[in-house]
Amino acid sequence: MKKVILLAMSVMFLSILQVLAASGAATCDRSGASVSARSSVMAASGASVSAHSSSWTVFGAATCDRSGASVSARSSAAAARSKPSGTVMSMPGAENSSSAHSSAASVGLLGAGATFPYPLYSKMFDVYNREFGVKVNYQAIGSGGGIRQIRAKTVDFGATDAFLSDEEMKKFPAPVVHIPTCAGAVVITYNLPGNPTLKLTPSVIADIFLGKIDRWSDSKLKALNPALNLPDMKIVVVHRSDGSGTTFIFSDYLAKVSREWRVKVGRGKSLNWPVGLGGKGNPGVAGLVKQVPGAVGYVELVYTLQNDMPVAEVRNRSGSFVAPSIETVSHAADIDMPGDLRVSLTDSPAKNGYPISGFTWLIVYKDLAKGGLSREKAEVLKELLWWITHQGQKYAAPLHYAPLSEDAVKKAEAILRSLNYEGKKL
Amino acid sequence: MMLSFNSDRLFKTAMFVSGGIVLAVVIGILASLIVHSSQALRELGLGFLVSSTWNPVVGKFGAVPFVIGTLLTSFTALAVSLPFSLAISLFLGEYFREGRLSKVLNYMTDLLSGIPSVIFGFWGLLFLVPLMRKAELALNVPPYGVGILTASLVLAVMIIPFTSSIGREVIRLVPQDLKEAAYSLGATRFEVVKNVIIPSARSGIAAGILLSLGRALGETMAVTMVIGNSNFIPRSIFAPGNTMASVIANEFTEATENLYLSSIIEIGLLLFVITAVINYLGVIIMKKLSFEK
Numbered sequence: 001m002k003k004v005i006l007l008a009m010s011v012m013f014l015s016i017l018q019v020l021a022a023s024g025a026a027t028c029d030r031s032g033a034s035v036s037a038r039s040s041v042m043a044a045s046g047a048s049v050s051a052h053s054s055s056w057t058v059f060g061a062a063t064c065d066r067s068g069a070s071v072s073a074r075s076s077a078a079a080a081r082s083k084p085s086g087t088v089m090s091m092p093g094a095e096n097s098s099s100a101h102s103s104a105a106s107v108g109l110l111g112a113g114a115t116f117p118y119p120l121y122s123k124m125f126d127v128y129n130r131e132f133g134v135k136v137n138y139q140a141i142g143s144g145g146g147i148r149q150i151r152a153k154t155v156d157f158g159a160t161d162a163f164l165s166d167e168e169m170k171k172f173p174a175p176v177v178h179i180p181t182c183a184g185a186v187v188i189t190y191n192l193p194g195n196p197t198l199k200l201t202p203s204v205i206a207d208i209f210l211g212k213i214d215r216w217s218d219s220k221l222k223a224l225n226p227a228l229n230l231p232d233m234k235i236v237v238v239h240r241s242d243g244s245g246t247t248f249i250f251s252d253y254l255a256k257v258s259r260e261w262r263v264k265v266g267r268g269k270s271l272n273w274p275v276g277l278g279g280k281g282n283p284g285v286a287g288l289v290k291q292v293p294g295a296v297g298y299v300e301l302v303y304t305l306q307n308d309m310p311v312a313e314v315r316n317r318s319g320s321f322v323a324p325s326i327e328t329v330s331h332a333a334d335i336d337m338p339g340d341l342r343v344s345l346t347d348s349p350a351k352n353g354y355p356i357s358g359f360t361w362l363i364v365y366k367d368l369a370k371g372g373l374s375r376e377k378a379e380v381l382k383e384l385l386w387w388i389t390h391q392g393q394k395y396a397a398p399l400h401y402a403p404l405s406e407d408a409v410k411k412a413e414a415i416l417r418s419l420n421y422e423g424k425k426l
Numbered sequence: 427m428m429l430s431f432n433s434d435r436l437f438k439t440a441m442f443v444s445g446g447i448v449l450a451v452v453i454g455i456l457a458s459l460i461v462h463s464s465q466a467l468r469e470l471g472l473g474f475l476v477s478s479t480w481n482p483v484v485g486k487f488g489a490v491p492f493v494i495g496t497l498l499t500s501f502t503a504l505a506v507s508l509p510f511s512l513a514i515s516l517f518l519g520e521y522f523r524e525g526r527l528s529k530v531l532n533y534m535t536d537l538l539s540g541i542p543s544v545i546f547g548f549w550g551l552l553f554l555v556p557l558m559r560k561a562e563l564a565l566n567v568p569p570y571g572v573g574i575l576t577a578s579l580v581l582a583v584m585i586i587p588f589t590s591s592i593g594r595e596v597i598r599l600v601p602q603d604l605k606e607a608a609y610s611l612g613a614t615r616f617e618v619v620k621n622v623i624i625p626s627a628r629s630g631i632a633a634g635i636l637l638s639l640g641r642a643l644g645e646t647m648a649v650t651m652v653i654g655n656s657n658f659i660p661r662s663i664f665a666p667g668n669t670m671a672s673v674i675a676n677e678f679t680e681a682t683e684n685l686y687l688s689s690i691i692e693i694g695l696l697l698f699v700i701t702a703v704i705n706y707l708g709v710i711i712m713k714k715l716s717f718e719k
Contacts, residue, residue, distance in 0.1 A: 142679030144687075168682070234568060241655030241668075243482075243680025265483065269680045272481035277570055277666045278655025280676060291555065291571060 107380045108135040113146020113159030115281075116245050116300060117360045120182060120399050121159070124392045132387075134380055143245050144269065150176070150363050153372040156381055158363040161245020162252075162269065163342040174370035177415050178342050179385050180359040180408055182393070182401040183333050185324040186250045187304055187356070188312040190296040191289050192216065195310040196228045199321050202347075202355070205314070206258035208296060209237055210265070211275035216294060231294075238288045238297030241278025243269040249358040250298045253346035298356075301329070302400040316355040317347055328354035329402035341411050357402070362388070369422040378421045385416055456698065463692035465685055474692060480657045482677070487689035489696055491659045495667040496697070498574055498660065499649065500642035503581035504635065511586045511638075515593025515631070520623060523598065532594075539587035547651035550580040555652060567664045570654060575663045577653040581645060585638035592637065596630025597623055629716040636708035643701050646671040670697045 111121075118140035125136040141149075143160040150158030151172055163178055188200060204220050207213040213220060217232040240247045251267040265271055277292075279285035282303045289297040290309065301324050304311050313321040322328050332345045332353030345357040362385065365371030368378035389412045393403040404412065419426055460467070466474060470487055477488025514535060522528040558579075559571035600623050608622045624631075646669075654666020655676060668676075670693050681687040 144680040144682040147682055236568065236570065241650070241672075242676040245680075268483040269682070270482040270677050270686075272479065272483065272486075272657065276656065277572060278657075278668075278676070280650055280655065284651075287551070288572070292559070292569065 107377050108137060109156045109377065109381055109384065110137050111146075111157040111159060111362070112139040112141050112149045112155045113363075114143045114161045114245055114360055115140040116161050116184060117159065117181060117401065119302075120396060120401050123395050123399060124388055127395065128384060128387060128392070132383075134384065136384065142243065144243060147363070150365075150371075156364070156371065156373055156377065157385075159361065160363060161358065161360045162248040163344075163359075163361055164363070172365075175366045176363050177366050177418070178340060178361040178363055179389065179412055179415060180341050180361050180404055181388055182396045182403060183329050183345060183357055183359050184249075184401055185301040185329045185332075185354050185357045186246055186253075186298050187301050187324045188296065188298055188314065189286070189289055189304050189309045190312070191291075191293055192233075192310075193231060196225075197310060197323070198228070198312040199224050199315070200312045201315045202254075202257035206254050206261045208235060209239075209254065209273075209275070210258075210260060211237070214275075233294035236292050236295040237273075237276030238279055238285050238292070238295050239271075239273050239276050240282075240285055240298075241280050244281075245269065245358075245360065246282065246298065246300055247271060249346060250356060252344055252358070253356045256347040301325075305400055314355055316351075316353055317349050318351045320352070322352060322354045324354045324356070326397055326400065326402045328352055329357045330405060332357040333359070333402070333405040333408060337407060337411055339411060339414065341408065341415065359408075364419070366418065367420055367422065368426070373421075375421050378419075379426055382416060382419050382426050385419075386413075389413070389416070456695075459691060459695040459698060463688050463695050466688035466692040469685060470689065470692075474689065475696075478659055480673075482681070482683070482686050485683065485685055487686070487692075489670070489693055491657055492668055492670040492673050492693060493696065493700070494659055495574065495653070496643060496669040496671070496700070498663075498667070499577045499581055499653070499669055500639060502575070502578035502663070503585060503642045504639055506578060506582040507586045507589065507638065508635070510582075511589035511593060511634075512631070514586065514590035515597055515634075516619060516623075518590070519594040519597030520619065535587045535590055535594075538583075539591065543584065543645060543648040544651075546580055546584050547648035550576060550648060550652040554579060562664055565664075567662070570664070570666055572652050572654040572666055573664050574653065574660050574667045577649045577667075577669075578663075580648050580652055581642045584645065584648060585642050588638040588641055589631070589634040592634030593627070593631045596627040596634075599630075600626050629712050632708065632712045632715050636705065636712070639704060639708070640701060643704065644671055644697065646675050650675050670694075670700075 118138070121138050121140075125138055129135050138159070143162060146155070146158035146160055147164065147168070149155045153173075159181075164176070169176065188198075188205065190198065192198075198221075201224060204213065204224065207220070214235050215232060216230045216235055221230055248267065248269045251261075251265065251271055254265070255262040255267040265274065277288060279288040279297070282299045285297045285299050286303045286307055286309065289295045289299075290307065301311075303309070311324055313323045315321050329345075331350050332348040332355065334350045334353065335343075335345070335348055337343050341359070341361075343359070345353075345359060347355050348357065364381065364385070365373075368381065369375075373381065389404060389409055393409075396403040466487065474487060474489055476490065477486065478490040479486045479488050480491065481487075514531075518528055518532055518535070522531075554576055555571035558573070558576045559569045562569045562571070604622050604626065605618055608618045613621065649669050650672035653668060653672060655668050655672065656666035657668055657673070658665075660667035674690055674693055674697075678687075678690055681690055
């Protein structure tokens with residue numbers, strides 16, 4: 001009897017602690033609280049495992065520090081949530097290899113953000129950990145969350161598929177820089193009898209997604225594809241239901257090529273879609289397109305390659321129809337880039353460039369001390385970023401991401417050299 | 427003697443504390459929802475409740491399509507599930523109270539309530555959606571497969587065990603004397619069910635329905651997978667739509683703007699309030715139905 005009471009008391013004590021910790025997070029910083037809110041949303045849709053992890057995240061957020069305890073709490077949450085494709089990056093007790101970086105072996109880095117490059121980051125950070133013994137814990141919580149967390153300095157680096165606008169950058173407590181890591185393509189895929197390769201122009205794509213062209217037998221489509229026997233079927237538009245960088249790149253492209261799109265819909269990670277069904281994530285869209293006859297949707301290149309789905313050739317600004325591939329995406333990046341590398345690759349003027357392409361970036365504070373890092377950590381982070389933009393690039397193509405162009409790497413080098421610690425060079 | 431007094435007091439304190447924690451957590455959830463949605467509450471005001479435009483690009487947020495989606499799917503699911511769950515409760519609570527078949531069925535209905543919702547979502551996506559598409563082709567409506575009706579059917583299956591297991595228990599609890607009295611007056615079995623069992627168990631059955639409704643209102647994963655996620659007021663039962671819970675799950679991760687995030691949290695607040703109101707109404711209905719009156 002007494003044991004039962006003791007047990008009940010200890011359970012209650014723990015719950016009180018949790019409530020206190022949660023309220024602590026709320027006063028500590030807003031983004032910390034939003035972390036816990038996010039994970040509880042995840043938990044609500046998941047099994048009891050993630051419910052458990054969410055309570056740990058509350059603890060992690062409450063302490064508002066980046067000590068080992070907090071990192072492990074986060075990693076347990078991340079592991080519970082990680083996608084099947086992901087490797088668990090924070091292997092407990094990973095061996096420290098003998099290298100020049102051995103002094104940094106005990107330092108771990110924490111990053112959060114975009115889901116689109118997650119498979120690549122997973123691979124890169126796994127290799128980096130094995131080679132240099134630096135553990136990088138990356139949570140693919142979405143670009144929005146990544147930006148919020150780097151702004152609140154709860155992570156060492158953020159990751160995003162859409163670069164920050166000048167206005168957004170002003171909201172940061174100190175200047176930040178963008179380091180591109182790779183480029184990707186958004187492709188148009190569809191479900192038609194025989195799955196022929198369609199040729200599409202920018203205005204036709206805009207009209208389809210605006211709902212103005214609503215049958216496959218439309219004269220504009222027929223004129224572009226005279227050799228194909230297009231069926232008289234209704235076009236079912238499929239888009240992303242969740243906010244995503246993929247949607248941003250796609251809508252950024254359409255806003256550039258279509259005035260009507262720019263006025264009616266605009267660009268963003270979530271849109272007020274004029275027509276269509278929403279699928280959750282790239283797999284959701286790919287799945288719906290595969291299932292619904294006459295469907296058309298946009299997904300990242302890698303999903304059509306993995307699922308053997310048809311992709312449309314898109315007419316680029318120089319007038320040629322280009323099929324999406326790693327090469328044509330790299331071509332798209334062959335343009336004059338601004339020094340800060342905040343550049344959109346959509347509607348690229350490059351001759352053989354696929355027009356619906358985009359970079360994905362890591363975001364760090366220019367003065368890493370202002371991001372709350374120790375000097376040691378700042379050095380490790382800089383080395384990691386250098387590695388990602390150089391040696392790490394070879395892991396991009398096998399995972400269907402386009403590696404950075406030479407020009408982009410050069411400009412990234414200049415940005416990396418400008419990183420400093422309390423004004424002193426790193 | 428001293429020891430037992432102590433443990434008694436300890437137990438009492440423990441009960442008070444745990445009760446207090448439940449209360450504190452509910453109030454805490456409400457408070458944090460209000461705090462974090464304060465920006466949307468302030469800037470959007472009533473427009474949030476009456477506007478049907480959800481456009482994050484220009485910062486216009488109206489919750490009407492999601493409220494309609496949530497209520498439509500939940501009540502359709504309830505209507506679809508009710509005949510089945512009542513039949514199951516009568517079957518297991520009155521007709522076949524014992525025996526191997528009854529045990530297996532009992533176990534199965536309880537198991538159904540323990541299946542994670544994402545599994546129901548997969549089932550919906552892989553089995554129900556192609557079936558619906560065929561039906562829609564036959565009915566000559568756009569063959570999306572996903573939509574309000576598909577989501578309602580998945581929800582209906584999910585909530586059957588909640589109504590039926592509570593129904594089964596309360597039907598078992600109907601006093602034997604009442605039933606025997608009715609039989610002795612010459613009532614048939616159906617008449618006993620209709621005039622004795624259901625009336626005396628109705629408040630319990632209503633409690634089960636209420637529990638299922640709560641589950642249906644808040645269900646996220648399974649619904650998101652099959653509802654079609656379109657932010658418009660659904661024009662027909664076959665059209666795609668969106669619920670409050672699924673829009674939160676869809677858009678929370680990438681909401682960068684403060685007002686956007688705040689609006690999503692306000693949807694959470696709205697869902698909380700709607701659930702509370704429906705529960706309150708349910709309690710009133712249950713009191714009205716209760717047999718003792």
